[in-house]
Amino acid sequence: MYNSKTAIAVLITLTTSFAACSRNDKETNDDRQDDKENAATTIRDSLMDSPEQVSADFTLLPGIAAGKIKIDGNTEEVFELLGKPDSSDAAMQKMVAFWFQEQDGVRHSTSIFAARTTEELSPSRVRQIRVTSPAFKTKEGFGVNDTLMEIKKAYDVQHIKYPLTPNQIIQVWNDKDGIAFEIGDDQRCKAVIIFKKGDDPTSTYLPLR
Structure with missing residues (x-):
């Protein structure tokens, strides 16, 4: 048992x-x-x-593009890429459009100025691009938050003053190759503007702010 x-x-x-x-x-x-x-x-x-893909999406190319947004590109393609603008205005065959995005508690913007020719059914084309996100960088690594002193070492920039209001002047440093840097009172870049090489950005810059 x-x-x-x-x-x-x-x-x-x-x-x-x-x-x-x-x-x-x-x-x-x-x-x-x-x-x-x-x-x-x-x-x-x-x-x-991959780093290459991310870099390509945020590379600032003077006179050519800001990431995937290209100078002379069809605005319909920009809308397909970024979606419906958060704000826009159009008149007399010209248009400005704005997209906003929060990043680390700060609202950044991507804006474009576009125009069409007088030819019938001609597409609206991007003439200027303005970005305020520090994610966008030139191939040399410059962009928002960099100092004017650093930018001057890489670009042949000329000082331009824009009167935003009677009491406020915007300090912009412009390179004729198609890139300009908006500089704040702290001497750091607050926005980068891309435009066609040889164009004068002064006539269309202010609407992009």
């Missing part, structure tokens, strides 16, 4: 141990599978958001 009880106890113990080991093995395999799936997701994300 004693031996029978002992045998049964040993059998129960072995069965329980085997079941526990099976559960542990299953959990370990499940964990490994989850780790593999997470790793695969991380790799896919890193490939989709």
